[in-house]
Amino acid sequence: MFETPKTLVTGSGAAILRRQESEDGRFLEDLFLTEAAGALRSIPDVQAESLARLQLAGRAKSYSAEFPQALGLVAVVDDQPCGHVLVAETNGGLHVVDLAVHTAARRRGLGAAMVRAVMDMAGASGLAVTAETLYTNHASLRLFEGLGFQQTGQEGAHVRLIWRP
DSSP states (O other), rough: OOSEEEEOOOOTTTEEEEEOGGGGGHHHHHHHHHHHHHHHSSSSSSHHHHHHHHHHHHHHHHHHHHOTOEEEEEEEEEEEEEEEEEEEEETTEEEEEEEEEEEEGGGHHHHHHHHHHHHHHHHHHOOOOEEEEEEHHHHHHHHHTTTTTHHHHEEEEEEEEOOOO
16 A cells, blocks of 8 residues: 655655554654643643553554554654554545644644655545544644645534545
8 A cells, every 4th residue: 555665755854754663652652642741731740641541542442443454654754753644445545544743843744744645645546535633623624624635524523524636
């Protein structure tokens, strides 16, 4: 499905997108915990970390059950992992299961470059790309819509998006 490594062009230079490796576990955990820390800042640190770790374990279990063949890709800048995208094949296309960029690497075009790589993968075969994001995640909505994704509906707190080549 995806030939790696792939060079990504971002607003601040180049990055390499490669397949996720077992050595990326610590980075992926840190990426999630850093993101969760912001959302859980009103809870005492010890409780917030425990809750975030439970969420991480639950998310991993849910993703592997719903998307068992998903492909994890890691974006690397200057030999440091900075972003992650999880992609699954679906009926008629690819689905962006998860997309995350480390806070220190944000606002430089890395997230958009990772999504464009998924779009290139799908587009080469004439396939669509879908994604879902929280309706309150305005940055994510701007990113996807800025790349040509269109909203197709909302289910609960999630907005469904699609891009067609």
